Amino acid sequence: MIISIGNDHAGPDYKKAIVAHLEQLGHQVLNHGTDTTASVDYPDFGHPVAEDIERGAAQFGIVICGSGNGIAMTVNKHAQIRAALCWTKEIAQLARLHNDANVISIPARFTSVQQAVELVDVFLNTEFEGGRHANRVAKIACS
Template identity: 45%
Template structure:
């Protein structure tokens, strides 16, 4: 945390670099402090490395939530979900962003830069960060995840 602003870890591979950069500004506009874990440019990199950095950052309690971006959101979500403390959900619109928090208590938002546009990605990010876990009937299911 920086002051009263929650830190949100954010990382991407090369395909998600431009969207990650744009979303850092959105995080700041929404009152959060982005913690950029890379990549730092469009040169080809391996998405599991950046999912691992984000997972380590959350495990070390340097942030409670994170955002990952790759071409589809799928590969980086698979890599992130290999870590037991991560619940990463790929979303494509505000509805899936809301439900991944509401029903799954996801702590990592995954986006596909080649799948959705900037405005939709911003909506997904805002809704993900504003939505609380519903608990109730979902609590037992989420507990079985890790």
């Protein structure tokens, strides 16, 4: 699977651990994140993740910032993106099951690196349930 990742200055350690984990599992990762803790603007790293998904270069995205909110808002500006802010495994699972989320947003200041890796695993290993949720998901994107 090809996964796109982007992060701001709050997430370089998270990104490094997640990328290593995903590559160990055999996934390819497109890296759009910063590698330093020097202050940067999260939209510069979120939009490329959304664009990878929109053009079919990646199946899923992972975005990371301090609260997870700003970068989630950024990628959700793209019509084909359904980003979910996740801080527990249950929320990550429901984001995939019920919302067919294709991007997970991780709040670095509110999760540990290990939790973030676990969130990504749950997210990527959960299939969309469809059924009663499919009609709702179809109504999310604006044209």
